[in-house]
Amino acid sequence: MVGSFSHELILSLSVFQEICSEYTEVDLCIMDIALYLAGLGLLFFLWVKGKGLEYVIVHHRWIFVCLFLLPLSLIFDIYYYLRAWMVFKMCSAPKLHNQRVKQIQKQVQDWKKEGAKTFMCTGRPGWLTVSLRVGKYKKTHKNIMINLMDILEVDTKRQVVRVEPLVSMGQLTALLNSIGWTLPVVPELDDLTVGGLIMGTGIESSSHNHGLFQHVCLAFELVLADGSFVRCTPTENSDLFNAVPWSCGTLGFLVAAEIKIVPAKKYVKLHYEPVQGLAKICETFSLESSKKENDFVEGLMYSMDDAIVMTGVLTDEAEPGKVNSIGNYWKPWFFKHAESYLRANRGETEYIPLRHYYHRHTRSIFWELQDIIPFGNNPVFRYLFGWMVPPKISLLKLTQGETTRKLYEQHHVVQDMLVPMKYLKKAIKVFQAEINVFPLWLCPFMLPSQPGMCHPKENQAELYVDIGAYGEPKQKCFEAKASTRHLEKFVRDVHGFQMLYADCYMSREEFWEMFDGSLYHKLREQLNCKEAFPEVYDKICKMARH
Structure with a gap:
């Protein structure tokens, strides 16, 4: 028995050797x-x-992100890029747009025929949005499917681009820049959509000259609560035009928008200026923000006393050896690159290709990715895997378990507070006392005196600043609800505003103390929205999201 087994083993080994001899060393x-x-x-x-x-997933999230979410995110990007390219080349989007709008109208009319038993909302899954939370209302409201994600028309004579609401900033800048045009305001992250930036809000380092994203929009097209179609502009249905921004889809379904475009240039000539001391930081940032000759102004605060103030000018010419294609996957993350000038304590000027500048914070999701992939800015990781970065925010949300959600809620802050520039110094002190998160993002913007939910206290335009806090609070006594409520109260007291994608702990009364609801409520009454859509507060308050 043993001899038989040995004989078979010898035969098997000889066969294996013969097979191996047929293979090369390679x-x-x-x-x-x-x-x-x-x-x-x-x-x-x-x-x-x-x-x-x-x-x-909770304790070693980077493993899950690197092995699964990065490849999936890459596949998503390739699919949507090829789809957008084919749609534009075949010119199929304009032909299909009217048909799709009619389908949306039919869904609304069917909802009415069925008795209008619940509120309506868009059928887009909550995890696909860029906000950190998922709306609970998606499960209880009538979901209206809105499959509108294409660029419809670029009219260079009128200097207007007409787009559907799910067109992303990455998609839009890729097309416009390739034909020599751009938007006056391009919010940084690739996945931000036109609809989200209109129904919520959007900002960029050019906003000190052009205002918020809503202020470069020329027309909105909506399907209303009764299923009718309406187009509104500053002169046609002007009340609705002014009430739509910040309304979060509670006045109607956005089906298209016209946005101003301007000629593009090849580079942004960007100057980095390190500044020390809180008083000097606020003074320098405020001064540069007031200069119209600066096309872009941005500040990054790395501590209470250390910041980089960046000013940029559009140009077609670049000095030899000074071009920095910061968007290439092997390059350092932008906020780390800017910090290097602070550490060296020297000012520097370089030229960044326009689209690379627009999406400079995309690869690192500002600085959020360092908490997800701690070694993500390591040169070895960037060269080997940087081409797959960043993971989709939507996929990060989709794969969060309840434990991770609770950990993020209690130990992580993502807030954008908009305050008048004159209160910048005081605001930073309040942020430090309540949450102590650094870096802080500083982005100036001009807020015109126009009707709507968000306008200055006085009857004239005023310079504001967006203070963005993203990361883990270092304040020992941080408690998510209490600390955020303290921030919200300060912002209300100085007549500022909170971006509505973030966690909002205000009561209904406090919310309408912060925002002007007069025009909004008037339109809700006129357009019979009260039975069709929830009030904006009921969509964005903490209780409405998980």
Whole structure:
């Protein structure tokens, strides 16, 4: 029996040797690598099985992100890029747009025929939005499917681009820049959509000259609560035009928008100026924000006393050796690159290709990615895997378990507070006392005196600043609800505003103390929205999201 087994083993080994002799050294090397990777995969699977998937996602999130979400995000990007390219080349979007709008109208009319038993909302899944939370109302309201994600027309004579609401900033700048045009205001992250930037708000470092994203929009097209179609401009249905921004889809369904475009230039000549001391930081930032000759102004505060103030000018010419294509995947993250000038304590000027500048914070999601992939800015990681970065915010939300959500809620802050520039110094002190998060993003914007939910206290335009806090609070006594409410109260007291994508802990009365609801409520009454859509507060308050 033993002899028979030995004989079979010898035969098997000889057969294996014959097979191996047919392979080259390269083939064997590839086999070794494949076996090694398979072994690693098996060990990882056993480790995940032993620890539990939830444990790995919560305590070692970078593993899950690197192995699964980065490849998935890349596939998403490739799909949407190819789709947008084909649609534009075939000119199919304008032909299909009217048909799609009629389908939306039919859905609204069917809702009415069925008795209008619940409120309506868009059927887009909550995890696809850029806000950190998912609206609970999606499960209880009538979902109206709005599949509108294409660029409809670029009219260079009128200097207008007409787009559907789900067109993203990345999609729009890729097309416009390729034909020599751009938007006056381009909010940084690729995945931000036109609809979200209109129904919510959007800002960019050019906003000190052009205002918020809503202020470069020339027309909105909506389907109303009764299923009718309406177009509104500053002169046609002007009340509705002014009430739509910040309304979060509670006056009607946005189906198209016309946005102003301007000729593009090749580069942004960007100057980095390190500034020390809070008083000097606020003085320098305020001064540069008031200069119309600056096309772009931005500040990054790395501590209470250290900041980089950046000013940019559009240009077609660049000095030799000073072009920095900061958007390339192997380049350092932008906020780290800017910090290097602060550490060296020297000013510097360089030329950044226009689209690279627009999306300078995309790869690192400002600085949020350092908390998800701690080694993400390491040169080795950037060169090997940087081409897959960043993971989609929507996929990060989709794969969050309840434990991760609770951890983020209690130990993570994402807020944008808009305050008058004259209160900048005081505001930074309040941010430091309540949450102590750095870096802080500073972005100036001019807020015109126009009707609507968001306008200056006095009857004239005023310079404001967006203070963005994204990260883990270092304040020992931080408590999400109490600390955020203190911030909200300060912002209300100085006649500022809170961006509505973030967690809002205000009561209804406090919310309408911050925002002017006079025109909004008037339109809600006139257009019979009260039975069709929830009030904006009921969509954005903390209780409405999870």
